[in-house]
Amino acid sequence: MSLVNEIICYGTCIKASSIVIPMAIFLGLAAILFAGFTISRSEKYRLVSFSSAQSIMVLVFVMVFVAMKCSRMFTINAYILYVLLSGLIIFLIPRFFDRLLVRKLNAEPISELITWPQDFVNNLVHTAKVYYFDSAYPKAMASGNSIFISVGMLESFDDDELKAVLAHEAWHVRHNKKTPFLRQLSYMTFIPHHEDGLEAMADAFASKIVGTAALSSAHSKFMQFNGKV
């Protein structure tokens, strides 16, 4: 079937089926949730409303496909293949990516240098491993179950600032298990997921653990190293 015919087929089958009204209701609900996401101030509500809207959109997609009576549609098969492939990549990468990073950075367990960071993180999240890597530039990142801190950061951040950074990254590790699902949702609905809400929530967690003074001190250290004093 040609592409134009497939599009016509979608129109015909949807109009002929009983899904038009439920679809309209769901789309309205999704629109309300997306609006809520845009207006809301609380990062948690934004995350929940955005994800719920995404899930509803996926439901709408499924309803449309179920309504299709035309057989052997290229667009449907292509979409299913796309979802399976992207899902495979999205869920497999977090499993192996941190091992790749350890090798690429030549990272070593931080307890070889100092013991308290790993202990501190163990109190916040069960399975996270803290590594240090060779670089004079202060940098910290989390991937999968691993947290990476550069020697440059250990050099130039004081203990409270380091705790703020570790708490922030530990929050990411806690939530890394859930993020693949959010990413998969956005691949399925073609609506990009916003990542900076996660950063704000990680910061909020950090300030709960170490206090706002330590967190803003760590932030200004970062600013200092990025040339903005």
Added chain:
Amino acid sequence: MVKLNRINLSNDGLTKFLSPIESTIMTTLWEQDDLMTVDISEKTDIPISSVAGTLDRLVKSGYAHRQIEKEGGRVRYKYTATFSHDEMAAEITTRVLDSLVDTFGSMAIENFGKYKSK
């Protein structure tokens, strides 16, 4: 073997072979051993953000090496120049002359003769 890719003949002094920040840092390291990142930033008056990135590059290229030291619960890098200033001069001279001979062969060597008398 240090990494030496870029030569800019129109620059002054060491900056023919190294970037301005790299040259300043190397000069500082030749004056004193075992410097910390923050020491180098203070002595060269270069902001620590530029110093940190450049030190990573200098270590990677082989011009400097660093050790991680633990002092009273704190972790610090201590930097030293890999070669002395004279060893560096010999190394860079050799590399440049090698490349001239490689390109111009006996013509290059003929021209070296002019320098013996200087």
